[in-house]
Amino acid sequence: MGVHMSSLPRRVGTLCAVVVTTVCLGALPAEAAPETSVREGAQAEALAQAIEVQEQLRERQQTLLSLNRRADARDRALLGRKAVLAAYGYHGDPERVRAVLPLASYRLSAGYGLTGPLWEAEHGGQDFSASLGEPIVAIAAGTVTEVAYAGPYGLRTIVVLPDGTEVWYCHQAEASVYAGQVVDVAEQIGTVGSTGNSTGPHLHLEVRPGAAGPTDPLAWLSAEGIAP
Ligand SMILES: [Zn+2]
Structure with a gap:
């Protein structure tokens, strides 16, 4: 043995x-x-x-x-979310994200408050020039209240944030959300187009606190820690 x-x-x-x-x-x-x-x-x-x-x-x-x-699997999901948020200008903890940029690839064009022949009054938003069809994401979580053609704004989606602020996404080629839908921050809502009063594909982003007059979208984003 x-x-x-x-x-x-x-x-x-x-x-x-x-x-x-x-x-x-x-x-x-x-x-x-x-x-x-x-x-x-x-x-x-x-x-x-x-x-x-x-x-x-x-x-x-x-x-x-x-x-x-x-x-x-959880780590991978978190990594994926982190990479998506980073593409939209947010580099912090994915669980704490409040705001992002509306586009991953763009060039800032007409700024807020400009006056000129293109606008009836002051330019009420920030323009982001981008390729036709570039995905547009929600800059903050909220509820879609309107998806419709709105004269000079072209195809416009309005998202109302929990504090009552309205965010307008204008001149879209297509919208991928519907009125009543709850959207998460960085969730795609449509694509860049040139509908309405527009000289080329771009997103006209408008931020209206308390659903009143517009404010500078870049200042609003900056207050949320997001810089273009
Ligand atoms: Zn504009």
């Missing part, structure tokens, strides 16, 4: 120890002395215990594995 034991490869792990025990039990001579059967009984009990311990270990490992797998 000693020869059997030492000739087996010495591998680490309880499972190998169980295998060794099984091999040794099977190698017991049939004409064993009575005291051997007492030993046999003790060995069988030890074997049963070893198998039980092995089973418990396996179950614990399975639990750990599935816990790790779930943690991985």
Whole structure:
């Protein structure tokens, strides 16, 4: 028996120890002395215990594995969200995001408060020149109250924030939300177009606190920690 034991490869792990025990039990001579059967009984009990311990270990490992797998999936989801938010100018904790830029790729064009032949009065928003079809995302979470063609504003989506501030997204090619829909910050609401009074594809973003007159969207974003 000693020869059997030492000739087996010495591998680490309880499972190998169980295998060794099984091999040794099977190698017991049939004409064993009575005291051997007492030993046999003790060995069988030890074997049963070893198998039980092995089973418990396996179950614990399975639990750990599935816990790790779930943690991985959560990490990946968080990473994905983090990358999306970073593309829209937010670099903090994804769980605490309040505001983002409306576009990932743009060039600032006409600013707020300008006067000129294109506008009846002062320019009430900030223009972001972008490619036709560029996705527009909600700069803050809120409820969509209107998706409609609105004269010079073209296809306009209005989102009302919890504090009553209205955000207007104008000149869109397409809108992908509907009135009554609740949108999350950085959720796509439409695409850049050139509908209405527009000389080329761009987003006219308007921010109206308390649904009253407009304020400078860049100042509003800046107050939320978002810089273009
Ligand atoms: Zn504009």
